[in-house]
Amino acid sequence: MGELFRQYWIPALLAEELPENDCPPVRVKLLSERMVAFRDSEGRYGLVDEFCAHRGASLWFGRNEGSGLRCPYHGWKYDVTGQCVEVPSEADNSSFCQNVQLTSYPLVKIGDVLWTYMGDAATQPPLPEFEWIHVPAEQTYTSKRWQQCNWLQAFEGGIDSSHVTFLHSGGLKTDPLFRGAKGNEYNMNDTKPFFEVADSDGGLFVGARRNAEEGKYYWRITPYVMPAFTMVPPRGDHPVHGHFWVPIDDENCWTYSFDYHPVRALTETERQAMIDGHGVHSKNIPGTYRPVANMDNDYLIDREAQKRGETYSGVAGIAMQDASLQESMGPIVDRTKERLVPADSGIIKARQKLRKAAVALRDEGVTPPGVDPEHHRVRSAAVVLPQAESFLDSCRDAVKVTPGVPQTTV
């Protein structure tokens, strides 16, 4: 599965983590590799092996200066490609350092995110084209949080529409980034949705349908783009949100959560709500990307709020409601003990697609779905349709990115 992830551009860190030239380097661990990211004197981004080639000291202690990162131990210096450019102990004009290169990966800023590609340079795909990173800056916001479990059990929550009616029922009524939409009423009035799962070029579309007015269904359409990108169907004119899960190692992942509006700037109120951890975002411990509510404090569970009906599980916030339960499964959930039901068909199908893609890549070198940037140009949608209509036929345009056209929403 690690090799599969190495076919894609994936989020490495937020651009805000390297806010200016020559700022302090940042430790980054992805796909079980430890690296440091830095932004040099010319604004170039680098993602290189964390440890100095000389004696293995961490370059997190490095001095970021003069277009390179210098190990403070003996002064070896590296550029953003990991190429060693100075070994002070060697004679002037020595060619020694030319033969010293740290493993490095490209690091590119698109939107609020620094993206990396950790695969074979010969098969590096074009840059990602998800809509959320390409709209103007005032229309988008991205946060991230550390999640203490395997990425797959976290990701599976993103295509599991049936939990929303229960776990997040409080949020539909009160969260400033959810409340007030007509679609919420359909959600709350019909707690037993029907599901349809269909292949897409890049992954899947999962349609959840609930009863609406006589003769009509309310459809919520969730796209999944392989390997780990999902979007939540919109509610009213609220910004549209979604997630990208990135493995740190087998037992930890980063959850990148975004909100954007395709055609208007986010309001100050909306942006502040996101910063404050509403909607799909979390309130993090200042200076870190660890949520304030985390396993060390039992997620600040409030049984009284649960009794009052403010939250369903006693944990506040959509993001931590999900994370608390996903982490409670253990670092890697034992799936041999699961009892899946037909409503889990999206999860069943996504697992199958991931496994098939990994095997096809390993055995035949087949490029997996979701690598082609064309596959990124999808949207989620919410729509009311006559009962006879197919959600995919009726929403073919709604689930494609059309710049300047608002999302399809209820």
Added chain:
Amino acid sequence: MHVSESARAASAAESRFRIDVPIAPARAARVVALDERAASVARRLAERPWAHARFYTGGAADGLLHELDGTATPLEEALTGSDVVVVLATEDGGRATAAAIGRICGRRGITTAGVVLGDGFEADDAIAALRPYARVLLLSADESDTLELLTALRV
């Protein structure tokens, strides 16, 4: 040393203490192929070792399902004791049977899942036939999707 009950409980070390008992297959499934192409998929799937799954072909609006050895069984009887019915279709020839299954399942509280094999206009017809009755519908599916679904449901 963990600083909270949740942190300790979510650790890899504590995961080892989850009660380890075999999961008894609980689903009494009926797999019904509504047309000939779907029936050939059902026949291949039926060769695998399943716990309680029973496989049928149907499609004719005579109120009968046929076990794979040809034995005819009234629909109502075939569904007795079932708690999930998985319907396979490649076109809409089995619309009447799908409707009959849907009505019985609705009445008895049996969960229904539809698997539409293949794509194109014939599959579109099959989708339209199954949509009103299937709690879950897998579209543009193939034989492996059906296998994955049945395996995951532990039938």
